[in-house]
Amino acid sequence: MSNRDAELYQKMIDGDKQSLEALYDKYEKLLYSFVIKLSSDETLAEEVLQEVFIKLWTQKAKYDNTKGKFSSWLVTITRYTAIDQIRGNKKHNVSLQEETDVPEEQTQSTEDLVEWKEKSAVMKQAVQKLSDDQKLIVDLFYFKGLSQSKIAEQCNLPLGTVKGRLRLALKHLKEHVSAVEGGIRDA
Template structure:
């Protein structure tokens, strides 16, 4: 299946996965596990937990593939949502337990780099933090919490002791400002 991967459409892949084709699932894991691991690691900030969660995520994907609806989006988007939700759930359950170590995003990026021996960073992420740093501090803080920390709008509002409407308005304004910064 690896050689044919570029010739197989997403609908054929989904059909093969629904038939419990293990070769198709292995291809899916090989293609998407690095990206999903990166998302999970960014949220939970613990390598061992991220690896465990990645396995749980692919079991969920395998068992719940029938809940994927192609009319609502691409398969990768659905898998990304499964991953993000699983990681956020794990993070919420961990909030009740004390954390021994706090890692910054910068530390996590270096760990992922060493593990995967990436030669070149993903161009979609080049300079993203630098652009976000240009935002007003109140907007930057919200973008960091919601998009880099995995918080929901409600959790960010609670964390910052702000009304939910204020959080949503500031995030919308921050996204608009980021759009302008990317254009320039």
């Protein structure tokens, strides 16, 4: 998190509305573009953006700087909020390709953009190494927002099988990402 973001976030937590406005001004285009890319729905994007900043203001979502960059955390909160909204509406579909693309309107630094693209490439590579069954389950659960029971119903599988495939897929993804990141650090 940049010093400016840290300052603004702390002031916002302390009740400073101007800091919230400054964070909104800085990140609104990035987050709005991200949700549009995810859902192709402008109304949903506006609702998600509003909900994300309400969560920030009411401190229902709290940032921990030991767990990563503020911008990455904010995009993650936006992603989960969008998925919750999509699940509620049940009329939106999101593809794996769309989920990992960088929003077109980029208000972040070049460093943030490069980091985003690197992580996206690593994750795409990891997903490609999954079995077809695991890819399908990951896509339906994480990117289309279906519940495990809905996936079981849609794929005509027992719920335990869906849970097992999802758990195994996550294990494989984690191993691949750790191996790649470990290799980058060792280089």
